[in-house]
Amino acid sequence: MSNPFFQFKQFTVWHDKCAMKVGTDGVLLGAWADVENTFQILDVGTGTGLIALMLAQRTPLARITAIEIDEEAAEQARINVAHSSWADRIDVVCKNFRSFETEDKYNLIVSNPPYFIDALHCPDKQRNMARHTCELNYELL
Incomplete structure (x- = not known):
């Protein structure tokens, strides 16, 4: 059984309640953006x-809004x-991106979006939403 967390040098990411666990694609995006x-x-x-x-760690002055549609995630x-160490600069918002409205202007928008377009769905609804483009597709982004 894998760990319910992923340990970085300066922080830990627990992922036991999320459909998608910490993976290479997310780590690379956070490092290379x-x-x-x-x-x-x-x-x-x-x-x-x-x-x-990861972006908060790399940008000591940045404020970050993190949107997530799934309540558990x-x-x-x-x-x-x-x-x-960056709790004062990151705001997590549980909202569908389609209905997200803000007056803020962003210098950087990142996403590790769902990537399956026409693939077979699994029985887990949370995992389908995280992996398939049914809620968040490339055109919407």
């Missing part, structure tokens, strides 16, 4: 909060953020 001159970041589909946390992201 260009954050030069970035002060306002939007993370669409934050899941565990992994990418938001959003709660897990809130817990992960609360236990980090």
